[in-house]
Amino acid sequence: MVSGMATKKVTVTIPEELLDEIRADAAERGLSAYVTDALRVKRDRDRLVELVDWLQEEYGPVAEEESAAALAELDEIDAEHDRRRAQHGGVGEAA
Template identity: 85%
Template sequence: MATKKVTVTIPEELLDEIRAEAAERGLSAYVAEALRVKRDRDRLLGLVNWLEEEYGPVTEDERAAAGKELDELDAEHERRRAGGKRKAEEAA
């Protein structure tokens, strides 16, 4: 996949925390994954908004189910990150 270098401004305290958490993967990989997660959530919110326009407000049960799906997506992202770390460690 092609990449492109960009410049962003991030609060210093947040950057320090992110660098500590992203140490092995690197800052770029961490930020790219965070942006993917944010994009996925935004797309889901867009879908919810469209569905509300088409079919009416979302019920609390539907919100709970959507929240569960988001949690499952987060867990899948974490499993993928952990799997990538293990493969890198095995290759080393």
């Protein structure tokens, strides 16, 4: 979390099994920092979806080959993230 940033306490309901997994992953950073990061990632992805939708409206759909190449690259990034996480025990390691 960014120091000096105003914060507000909220209550959310999360499935117990998911919360247990998140607490294990959050460990040293803490649950609030983990959830804050996750919400930022979700917000950023939502904005990217909006951008993609707009670009497709302006310039037409992405070609099948381009889409497949982008998805393959994302799979490689995910696999690298999983490898790094496994090497470092999954704690505090960014991809």
